[in-house]
Amino acid sequence: MKLIGPPLQTILQRVTECPADFLDEPRIGSQGRLEVASLVGDCLRLAGYRASAMELKGFGSRCKNADRKHLQFVALCVWLLDAKWFRQAQLEGFSLLNLLQQDMAEFAQSSHVDKCLHDAERREEFSRYVLARLGFRPEGESESQASDRLSALSSIERQRLLKESQEAERRAREIREALARKAAAESADKWTRE
Template structure:
């Protein structure tokens, strides 16, 4: 990982996201923000060749995609700055498609602009996806802080905890059944 910009710079940029980037994403014939066009402009600006198929994943056709597309637009705003450099095509598309999709499932896009903790989460997530470190942090510090503010990490830990509890419950039930069977066998023999 290489050094990146200061976290404060990114959080300030997020806080200053223009209202146009938070507008209603175009889904079918409804909405004003053409998210695919924003992504296309960002990719062209980074010197990345684009095609129609690549941008299709940023065109909404279902209302359920609204929040994801809004967060993609906010992320494009964050990335449309001189600190970005020249990210790889796959890294940038993975960030905008997969990573932002996961983040969008944890809260409303507007929160990533208005709430300081969510701004930090988005800024740190973007830096990590681009393999950059926040200014003044080493890899361990950056990873620790990202896991501390990451709602997706919290959800993963909650899921893992629930799965572990379920496995423990199944083991307990199996032990109780086995003890009951052994007790019944012992009673039958006597």
């Protein structure tokens, strides 16, 4: 987040103004209307990057394994990236492809598009997440401020911490059970010797 991006309020406003066309059901097989691969191809083309058919395959309507939530976030992200500031920033096409393929897939695991549109904290998390993945921080914030705020809002971080906590509890339970078995075995040995 070394680079200074646009004011956060500008991005938040852009997300809330996402038109209904971008929020249509993504086309997967014969279901849905929104051709996300076309949106991605256009977005990348504007950044000077010609995506191959293979690179666009995961966004396509023929990909039966496509994730609906991921494609919804991709569409919302493409809308955000079409803002004047992002177009003028001359972002690298490969970075945009990575953002749309991998980062939006990761984000989709912990949130829903509706929450980003209607919940102020989720909208801010989405906006900061996109900025951070592109190496930017909101205008007027230091790197540490931007990083701290994203961490505080991050549902991805909350899920990671919850998973770590559950894993630690599982390990502690296994240790307690092993100690109880060992104590029972030692007690049984003691009784058999006497």
